[in-house]
Amino acid sequence: MEKALEAKVEPEVILGWIEKIGGDSSSTVPLLQAVQSEYGYLPREAMDLIIQNSDITGSQAYGVATFYSQFRLKPVGRHIIRICHGTACHVSGADRLKTSLRHILNISDEEQDTAENGSYTIEEVACIGCCSQAPVMVVSEDVLGNLSGAAAQRALKKHARQNDEIVTNIL
Amino acid sequence: MDADNLNVIVGEGTCGIAAGSKEVIDAFRKYDPEINIRTVGCVGMCHQEVITEINDNNGNRFLYGQVTKQVVPKIIRYHMGEGNLPKDHLIFSPEEQSSDKWQYLGNQTRIALRNVGLMDPASISDYQQRDGYKAIKKVIEDMTPEQVIGEVEASHLRGRGGAGFPTHLKWNFARQSEGDIKYLICNGDEGDPGAFMDRSLLEGDPHNIIEGMLIAAYAIGSSMGYAYIRAEYPLAVKNFGKAIADAHEQNILGKNILGSDFSFDIKIKEGAGAFVCGEETALIASIEGERGMPRFKPPFPAIKGLFGKPTIINNVETLANLPWIISNGGAAYAAYGTEDSKGTKVFALAGAIKKGGLVEVPMGTKIRDVLESIGGGSSSGKPLKAVQLGGPSGGCIPEKLFDTTIEYAAINATGAIMGSGGMIVMDETTCMVDLARYFLSFTQQESCGKCTFCRIGTLRMKELLTKICDGNAVMGDLDALDELTEQIKKASLCGLGQTAPNPVATTLKYFRNEYEAHIKDKRCPAAVCKSLITHTIIPDTCTGCSLCDIQCPVDAITGQKKVKGSYSIDQAKCINCGMCFEVCNSKAIVVE
Amino acid sequence: MSEKVAITLNGKEIAVPSDATIRQAAMSQGIEIPTFCFDDRLKAYTSCFLCVVEVENFKNMIPACSTVVRHGMVIRTDTEAIKTTRRMALDLLLSDHYGDCIAPCEATCPSNVDVQGYIAHISNGNFPAAVKLIKETNPLPVVCGRICPHPCESQCRRGLVDEPVAINPLKRFSAEYELEYGPFMPETGQDTGKKVAIVGGGPAGLSAAYFLRQQGHAVEIHEALPELGGMTRYGIPRFRLPWDKLDKEIESIIGLGVKVNNNQRLGKDFTIDELKKNGADAVLLAIGAHKAKKMGMKNEDVEGVIGGIDFLRKVVLNEPMEIGKRVAVIGGGDTAMDCARVARRAGARYVTLIYRRSQEEMPALQHEQDETMEEGIDFNYLTAPVAVLEEDGKATGLTVISMELEDADDSGRRRPVPIEGSEDDLNFDLIICAIGQDPDLSCVENEKDVPECTKWNTFTYDEKTMVTSVEGVFTAGDCAFGPDTVIRAVSEGKQAAKAINLYLKGVKVEIKKQYNISRGRMRDLDMADFSPRYVHQKRAMEATYPSKVRMAEGGYNAINVGLSEAHAMAESTRCIECGCKAKFDCDLRKYSTEYDIGDIKFKGNRRKYEIDKRHPFVSIEADKCITCGSCVRVCSEVRNISALSFVNRGFSTKIAPNFEDPLQSTDCDACGMCIDLCPTGAMAENTGKEYGPWLNDTIISTCPSCPRGCAINVHTKESVITKVESVDNDPVNHALICKEGRFAHHLQDKLLEHGDGGLKEELDRARWLLDKSGKLAVIVSPRLTIETLFTAKKLCDEKDGTLYYLPGEKSEPNKFPFAKLHNSANAALLKKLGAIAWDNSEVECILLIGAYLEKKPLKSTKVIMMSNHDNGVEPDVHLPLAGPLRSEGAVINDKGYLAFLKTNLPVSQDSTPHAILANLGGLKGFNDIASIRKQLVENVPELSGLLSDITGRLIKTDLKPKMIDVAPDCREVAFARYCKKVGL
Structure with a gap:
């Protein structure tokens, strides 16, 4: 993965959030959510700043960050694709969306979920509640339903064109 | 005629968006940048998305379904008197009110969903025009907390989150327990993969939920509420947040509500992706900033909950019923349903069904009726084989039991559970072993990892199911599955573990032949399992x-x-x- | 007193406090409820579900650790359903528990010798301890060290790194070293009045005798041959196992008081019945397998054909035999090799080995084959004898046929089949058939009760209880199991001794096996998981003499030479210590044994992690973790420290230091309570072979690190302190101890090792300095016991010196608030004794006792130092203090309480601090603590009556401590430096 994806953390930003959201132990989740919404993941530096400047302990921060599926400890691509793996999506072929998107993003290493060029990260998420449009995926903010593998590829390519990203050129 | 005179209303729930509502809106705007467009929540006819309503200047309503950007010009042209009525897409018009498309809604009884899709969720005045916030006014002005609880008792409302615990009993515990502060939590952590009632309610009728919370808070004496909403539902968070702010502005939330002594405020807590947080104690841990790991009960949250204080946790759908119950009386609610289960229940109908979407029916309705008269039967034309109720905690009900009535006891008798209302319909292209594996894989990932049986047992079950799906199993593996099923149910701390084996138990009970086909014949009858096809x-x-x-x-x-x-x-x-x-x-x- | 409620527990109605949990209620009735995740120091967590019980009207199992009783509750703790659930919990936990309870060498050894344990002793240079440990399971280490085929090495995990550890050469080295300087002989038990007759003085019989004598039973061995040793003497040539060594080792067993009757053959000279009549309460048949197997070929019985084992025995007994020029040996095992080599030494010119399979299948050890070949023996593979050629009733040769191997069958073996028409006739003078041997059971044919026999010519017996079909008659060794290794016979002898002991006690003969989990067989393991983690190093080799040397002087000198001491020490470091450190105190192993858990029931994915040894004191093996969370909880909940986290969820939940950083870069203060609370070996002391996985002696003592006086559980092995633990239910500290108490024993300073009377020189010199010098300053640490302080004061008076303590502006604030008390210990007494703060006065001589000088004295000042550690000054004389955990006496803490440091570890009376000071000062009546206290009370009336009452750990005194800031003493400084050195 490209080094450029590592976020540069500004201490003032983090301290600002602690000020705004609170520094008590119940602010753990919202604070981490704020960090992730800013950087796309939880940079270690940001976590350390939270621990040093609030009541949240290292054990709590790390425990919570690894517990909830929303949080990521590694940098992500510039855009995130969330593939819904709800029951309806599962029975109508969510797996195929994954296969087809990984294919055009050229992600073959099982351990990886981000394209080599740092463009997209594929996440599997629990149900996003659009079961009657299954299978569904969310590219950045756009919810797309009733997809086939090929339709998902088309949608991704469209998104890529609009955002100056490169995906493998097929179809 | 000018398109400016048309009022266009587009359904923009998450499913509307998924079906392309943005493209449809763009198409209208492209046609006429000045066109008057409003958006509403999801009416629940998900199979008809994108749904568009046109109010012409004669005051006539036209409802169109499955609208795409290609259909938009046809609709506009018709209303400008230039073309034919796009009949294929018409759901409802002044002339035609009984189309089979309309039947979908016509066959339902909507209490919790009464406003959804019919109003702009972002508009508090829309809600108020539909009698919104009258119930809380009545409560504050005319009723004691005991009377509120009494009314709810009369309605026989049971928690709609899944377990079906009588709502008034829970409230009584909290009402009676000592505490300088009591908390009310709205559980919007709709984690069942395959359920979206709560999302639609939070997105489409947030004020109704706020009013429900106000009523509950008044009844138990709470001054602080939390709405725990899944982070996967950004639109729900957005709409609910706006609703809170608007309610504040009108002094419906905050200090001395509507000039009374009653004060109540709501904070949104976004979940961070953990199914187990639907469990009360895990949800509390999560709000407290901890890992969402359930703890042993007792003490129950009603006695010792959030931050050690008495806490009531009510599901979104439960809350959605409350304003109606107060306005119409508990008895009116209890008039629906059966002896065992009163009122209505919302289901999220999806899968191999012609007309999927939100369905609210009186308790006591037969599953078959929901599938056929509302859902319109199989979408593929292939015979239906089962419905899955209750998600990962529930089970599969086979076609031969489709005459089971929807009520707690009857559903439990099949081995499934009512659950929160996910209803996934399956035809013969679904492999039941693969489905069981899917659920076990889900619970395995979602297990908080605390208890032995749930943490390791569910993985071992999943591994056995994988072995079966891969055609590597022996018949003895079914015994091992049985054994694990029994023990995991008996020796887990929370509901997640106790119910995790249900999908296996019911599929083994009703579809043992499919398991045996995988093991003995190395064949997947539904042609799904990759190793066997x-x-x-x-x-x-x-x-x-x-x-x-x-x-x-x-x-x-x-x-x-x-x-x-x-x-x-x-x-x-x-x-x-x-x-x-x-x-x-x-x-x-x-x-x- | 809380209210009581009535409950029914296992059918019995009892009253228990209304706030009791079911577990507490059960324990009040003496019913033990197993648990992993519950500990009195923690809040109930309810995760392991081992503690489940059944409560009437509940369909689910109820966790007893967290369910509070209710009036009328009907509880059962002992149903089959409960056991089923508990077993399932154990099965599930074990299915994700990745480790080796005992190292595979130990597990593979037929006698389960604790290889890892003795290698640890060897690596510490403690060879006698190594042999003592070996002899707990194998009384014949010298024999085995020479000739054991060492299956242990085949499973040695070091083989996944480079080559297996040279286990057998290590055993040989230590055993022979010890034989020379020892030998170790265990204590025999008190005479029980019972008598055991052992028939057969081979390895099995000797082993049984060794263990039976330790139980105090009288033992009499009846041996058919002229000397003891059985197959080790009569079946193994002495160039492989020298008789002097064998004799000495046998003597160490017989020396335990075993009566021996040689030349007494069962069935000929006596019967079992007679043994019983003559007072034997039990009889052990260990007659071995001394009858050569027949080939089943034509003319096999003619003169000139002999069985392998018969041949070897005849040679040993020096019986006349015609060897001739050409000898054939048939067979491919070790006996065949031995026969061939002995035949060569007996003068045969040409010796030919005939084996029907190929070299690949040959069962003899590779080095035996090589040596045999080097000694000029001709190997004929894929050749089978068909008939003996005979002339005048005498063998003249063999007809042989060539063989070929079929493709492997299902069992993986390739069967040899003759090639038709390939017969050939070969000339031989002597034909030795070494294809195996059987027990000769004809000796029991005429018994009154004939023990039942199997079709393989062995005694029918129960492998667990070693009993034969005849009451009171047991069996062991080759005649029981069939011909096998010496170590197998030793193991059976040991097992038989256990069984006989139980039988003689009149209790049910039942021997339960400990549960052991294994990472797997070698072939199932991945080298990549092991190899990169270690520095590769060649295995040490025993040197075998060239064949010319071996054959010289008749060929009966030892053929090889074992490892040297240096080689052995170096080789022992190659052991990678796979056996679990917690093997003796693992709850998972304990309950798995108790609930009869078998093989891994659920095979599936297991979590595998690297061992985290980055912290100098604590190691984390997350793949042994059962996720009870006790470590995380004791750390956060009790210690209020953020060091350990739960990580991930679902199956991959694990525990790790926060952010998986090294533990020392978290807030961890190394109290090590995580180790105490861990029910498995997931959290353990990060030690290497200095403390092997030994079964230690434990002593409850008092922690001397501060006046709080926490109880500590001290483990020792061979009088070395190996581990310190907290003590359950200690009210002083709620069973929590700190880094200093737990890890201070790591400060073993070589300086302390004085031999017998080794202190004399130092003491003389110190006395000389004290007498010669003028102005004397005695500087004490206030951490010393009041007895030592008082003695120092007396010495000071005697020598006209001034008593000082060290003021400590620079003393660090207390880092261990939960356990360690304030620094002003004994301040009240020091004031009382008139001590003043050290002011760097110019003196001629300083006597520095347990104190750390910040500012160096003038060069001309003579310094006598009493401390265990480097103290910042260069002393003229260095005397020791008692070891960190071997202090005794009393201290006054900062609350004015008298606290007694009551070590239960052995203290050498001459080297206690007060004894040394009394010696230096020539003080009378200061040699024992009682007399010092007597005088102390006379001088300090406030202590009157208190010092005699040492039953309580804390006693309020009238001595009001005045807070004086004092510098850390040398022990604290040394520990701080040590921690720094190891990276804390």
């Missing part, structure tokens, strides 16, 4: 279009472009992902 190309049918070759992620397909019948699949490389089958336009690929 093969994809092959019929040369006579193949047109040589090369689509399959392009799509194959593992380069297993070779052939000569434009040469008919030249393509073939290298079985050694094929991973049976099904991409080729999906793209083949000439049906030249068979799966066996």
Whole structure:
């Protein structure tokens, strides 16, 4: 993965959030959510700043960050694709969306979920509640339903064109 | 006639968006940038998305379904008197109110969903025009907390989150327990994969939930509420947040509500992705900033909950019923339903069904009626084989039991549970073993990892199911599954673990033949399990279009472009992902 | 007193406090409820579900650790359903528990010798301890060290790194070293009045005798041959196992008081019945397998054909035999090799080995084959004898046929089949058939009760209880199991001794096996998981003499030479210590044994992690973790420290230091309570072979690190302190101890090792300095016991010196608030004794006792130092203090309480601090603590009556401590430096 994806953390930003959201132990989740919404993941530096400047302990921060599926400890691509793996999506072929998107993003290493060029990260998420449009995926903010593998590829390519990203050129 | 005179209303719930509502709106704007467009929540006719309503200047309402950007010009032209009524898309018009499309809603009884899709969720005045916030006014002005609880008792409302615990009993515990502060939590952590009632309610009628919370808070004496909403529902968070702010502005939330002594405020807590947080104690841990790990009960949250204080946790749908119950009386609510279960229940109907979406029916309705008269039967034309109720905690009810009535006791008797209302319909293309594995894999990932049986037991079950799906199992593995099922149910701390084996138990009970086919014949009757199927190309049918070759992620397909019948699949490389089958336009690929 | 409620527990109605949990209620009735995740120091967590019980009207199992009783509750703790659930819990936990309870060498050894344990002793240079440990399971280490085929090495995990550890050479080295300087002989038990007759003085019989004598039973061995040793003497040539060594080792067993009757053959000279009549309460048949197997070929019985084992025995007994020029040996095992080599030494010119399979299948150890070949023996593979050629009733040769191997069958073996028409006749003078041996059971044919026999010519017996079909008659060794290794016979002898002991006690003969989990067989393991983690190093080799040397002087000198001491020490470091450190105190192993858990029931994915040894004191093996969370909880909940986290969820939940950083870069203060609370070996002391996985002696003592006086559980092995633990239910500290108490024993300073009377020189010199010098300053640490302080004061008076303590502006604030008390210990007494703060006065001589000088004295000042550690000054004389955990006496803490440091570890009376000071000062009546206290009370009336009452750990005194800031003493400084050195 490209080094450029590592976020540069500004201490003032983090301290600002602690000020705004609170520094008590119940602010753990919202604070981490704020960090992730800013950087796309939880940079270690940001976590350390939270621990040093609030009541949240290292054990709590790390425990919570690894517990909830929303949080990521590694940098992500510039855009995130969330593939819904709800029951309806599962029975109508969510797996195929994954296969087809990984294919055009050229992600073959099982351990990886981000394209080599740092463009997209594929996440599997629990149900996003659009079961009657299954299978569904969310590219950045756009919810797309009733997809086939090929339709998902088309949608991704469209998104890529609009955002100056490169995906493998097929179809 | 000018398009400016038309009022266009587009359904923009998450499912509307998924179906392309943004494109539809863009198409209207493209036609006339000045056109008057409003958006509403999801009416629950998900199969008809994108749904668009046109109010013409004569005050006539027209409802169109499955609108795409191509359909938009046809609709506009008709209303400008230029073309024919696009009948294929019409759901409702002044002339035609009984189309079979309209039947979908017509056959429902909507209490919790009464406003959803019919108003702009972002507008508090829309809600108020539909009698919103009258119930809380009545409560504050005319009723004591005991009377409120009494009314709820009369309604026989039971928690709609799944377990079905009588709401008034829970409230009484909290009302009676000592505490300088009591908390009310709205549980919007709708984690069942396959359920979306709570999302639709939070997105489409947030004020109704706020009013429900106000009523509950008044009854138990709470001054602080939390709405715990899944982070996967950004639109719900957004709409609910706006509703809180608007309610504040009108002094419906905050200090001395409507000039009374009653004060109540609501904070939104966004979940961070953990199914187990639907469990009360895990949800509390999560709000407290901890890992969402359930703890042992007692003490129950009603006695010692959030931050050690008495806490009531009510599900979204439960809360959604409250304003109606107060306005219409508990008895009116209890008039619906059966002896065992009163009122209505919302289901999220999805899967192999013609008309999927939100369905609210009186308790006591037969499953078959929901599937047929509302859902319109199988979408594929292939016979239906089962419905899955209750998600990962629930079970599969086979076709032969479709006459089961929807009420707690009757559903439990089948081995499934009412659950929060996910209803996934399956035809013969669903492999029940694969489905059981899917659920076990889900609970395994979602297990908080605390208890032995849930943490390791569910994985061992999943591994056994994988073995079966891969055709490597022996009959003895079914005994091991039985044994694990029994023990995991008996020795887990929270509901997640106790119910985790249910999907296996019910499929084993009703679809044992499918398990045996995998084990004995090494065959997947639904042609789903990848290790037991093969994809092959019929040369006579193949047109040589090369689509399959392009799509194959593992380069297993070779052939000569434009040469008919030249393509073939290298079985050694094929991973049976099904991409080729999906793209083949000439049906030249068979799966066996 | 809380209210009581009535409940029914296992059918019995009882009253228990209304706030009691079911577990507490059960324990009040003496019913033990197993648990992993519950500990009195923690809040109930309810995760392991081992503690489940059944409560009437509940369909689910109820966790007893967290369910509070209710009036009228009907509880059962002992149903089959409960056991089923508990077993399932154990099965599930074990299915994700990745480790080796005992190292595979120990597990593979037929006698389960604690290889890892003795290698640890060897690596510490403690060879006698190594042999003592070996002899707990194998009384014949010298024999085995020479000739054991060492299956242990085949499973040695070091083989996944480079080559297996040279286990057998290590055993040989230590055993022979010890034989020379020892030998170790265990204590025999008190005479029980019971008598055991052992028939057969081979390895099995000797082993049984060794263990039976330790139980105090009288033992009499009846041996058919002229000397003891059985197959080790009569079946193994002495160039492989020298008789002097064998004799000495046998003597160490017989020396335990075993009566021996040689030349007494069962069935000929006596019967079992007679043994019983003559007072034997039990009889052990260990007659071995001394009858050569027959080939089943034509003319096999003619003169000139002999069984392998018969041949070897005849040679040993020096019986006349015609060897001739040409000898054939048939067979491919070790006996065949021995026969061939002995035949060579007996003068045969040409010796030919005939084996029907190929070299690949040959069962003899590779080095035996090589040596045999080097000694000029001709190997004929794929050749089978068909008939003996005979002339005048005398063998003249063999007809042989060539063989070929079929393809492997289902069992993986390739069967040899003759090639038709390939017969050939070979000339031989002597034909030795060494294809195996059987027990000769004809000796029991005429018994009154004939023990039942199997079709393999062995006694029918129960492998667990070693009993034969005849009451009171047991069996062991080759005649029971069939011909096998010496170590197998030793193991059976040991097992038989256990069984006989139980039988003689009149209790049910039942021997339960400990549960052991294994990472797997070698072939199932991945080298990549092991190899990169270690520095590769060649295995040490025993040196075998060239064949010329071996054959010289008749060929009966030892053929090889074992490892040297240096080689052995170096080789022992190659052991990678796979056996679990917690093997003796693992709850998972304990309950798995108790609930009869078998093989891994659920095979599936297991979590595998690297061992985290980055912290100098604590190691984390997350793949042994059962996720009870006790470590995380004791750290956050009790210690209020953020060091350990739960990580991930679902199956991949694990525990790790926060952010998986090294533990020392978290807030961890190394109290090590995580180790105490861990029910498995997931959290353990990060030690290497200095403390092997030994079964230690434990002593409850008092922690001397501060006046709080926490109880500590001190483990020792061979009088070395190996581990310190907290003590359950200690009210002083709620069973929590700190880094200093737990890890201070790591400060073993070589300086302390004085031999017998080794202090004399130093003491003389110190006395001389004290007498010669003028102005004397005695500087004490206020951490010393009041007895030592008082003695120092007396010495000071005697020598006209001034008593000082060290003021400590620079003393660090207390880092261990939960355990360690304030620094002003004994301040009240020091004031009382008139001590003043050290002011760097110019003196001629300083006597520095347990104190750390910040500012160096003038060069001309003579310094006598009493401390265990480097103290910042260069002393003229260095005397020791008592070891960190071997202090005794009393201290006054900062609350004015008298606290007694009551070590229960052995203290050498001459080297206690007060004894040394009394010696230096020539003080009378200061040699024992009682007399010092007597005088102390006369001088300090406030202590009157208190010092005699040492039953309580804390006693309020009238001595009001005045807070004086004092510098850390040398022990604290040394520990701080040590921690720094190891990276804390």
